[in-house]
Amino acid sequence: MAHHPSFTELPTELPVTLILADTSAEAAWARDDDSVLTEQERNYAKEFDAEAAATWSAGRVVLRHVLGAHLGQDPAAIEIRLDSAGKPRHDECEFSVSRSRRLVLVAVADDPVGLDIEAIPERDVALEAMQLLHERERAELEALPDDDFAAGFVRVWARTEAFLKALSTGLARDPGLDYIGAGPEPNSPHPDVDIHDLEAGIPDGHIAAIAFNR
Numbered sequence: 001m002a003h004h005p006s007f008t009e010l011p012t013e014l015p016v017t018l019i020l021a022d023t024s025a026e027a028a029w030a031r032d033d034d035s036v037l038t039e040q041e042r043n044y045a046k047e048f049d050a051e052a053a054a055t056w057s058a059g060r061v062v063l064r065h066v067l068g069a070h071l072g073q074d075p076a077a078i079e080i081r082l083d084s085a086g087k088p089r090h091d092e093c094e095f096s097v098s099r100s101r102r103l104v105l106v107a108v109a110d111d112p113v114g115l116d117i118e119a120i121p122e123r124d125v126a127l128e129a130m131q132l133l134h135e136r137e138r139a140e141l142e143a144l145p146d147d148d149f150a151a152g153f154v155r156v157w158a159r160t161e162a163f164l165k166a167l168s169t170g171l172a173r174d175p176g177l178d179y180i181g182a183g184p185e186p187n188s189p190h191p192d193v194d195i196h197d198l199e200a201g202i203p204d205g206h207i208a209a210i211a212f213n214r
């Protein structure tokens with residue numbers, strides 16, 4: 001089944017389908033039409049303030065449509081469950097979701113996958129968040145020219161979150177434990193996991209990474 005026409009499939013040579021939805025533009029309908037969500041999902045969103053609720057709901061609407069097209073099923077009938085670590089799962093495919101502001105990125109793959117997209121932050125935000133990273137990563141980031149620092153930080157952060165989402169721990173595992181690095185290629189701290197930067201089709205001002213747990 002084809003993906004929704006307001007979604008963009010990103011080019012990649014990796015073994016994954018990558019779908020980007022901009023819910024501030026072509027995919028804005030996903031913020032208004034939550035008819036595919038379950039009662040439980042609607043109730044969950046009500047816990048947040050209005051903007052956060054709309055953003056979370058739109059992400060889940062996009063996910064349901066992506067999985068529905070992938071599996072050839074009604075988006076409203078897709079069974080999404082949380083595993084013991086809190087990662088949303090489906091019995092018939094592996095997927096990962098990340099949101100940045102109103103962008104939603106979804107990966108569907110054969111192997112367990114973790115995905116992260118982040119907007120490049122202000123320098124002072126990056127300086128503070130950098131303290132959560134591995135000490136070698138902090139040293140590498142401190143050595144960068146000022147102009148490259150915020151993007152450099154968020155690249156390491158996106159690689160780390162993708163890795164932790166592929167492991168399924170998310171941030172329940174301290175992001176400072178594993179060295180992934182700020183170099184041109186991510187280092188994988190785990191023999192079963194490979195980590196990649198995503199470039200093609202990622203909107204300006206954003207950084208994304210993906211990891212596979214094979």
Ligand SMILES: CC(C)(COP(=O)(O)OP(=O)(O)OC[C@H]1O[C@@H](n2cnc3c(N)ncnc32)[C@H](O)[C@@H]1OP(=O)(O)O)[C@@H](O)C(=O)NCCC(=O)NCCS
Nearest residue numbers: 059085086087088097098099116161165168169170171172
């Ligand atoms: C998952 C997590 C890494 C999200 O990071 P984020 O940059 O804020 O948000 P993203 O949009 O990139 O990702 C959110 C998605 O990650 C997925 N996710 C949640 N827990 C996950 C886990 N343990 N493993 C993999 N993916 C997970 C979900 O699909 C979630 O989207 P949803 O809320 O629509 O279901 C982080 O919030 C987390 O680990 N939370 C669980 C552990 C926790 O709460 N620790 C204390 C916080 S410091």
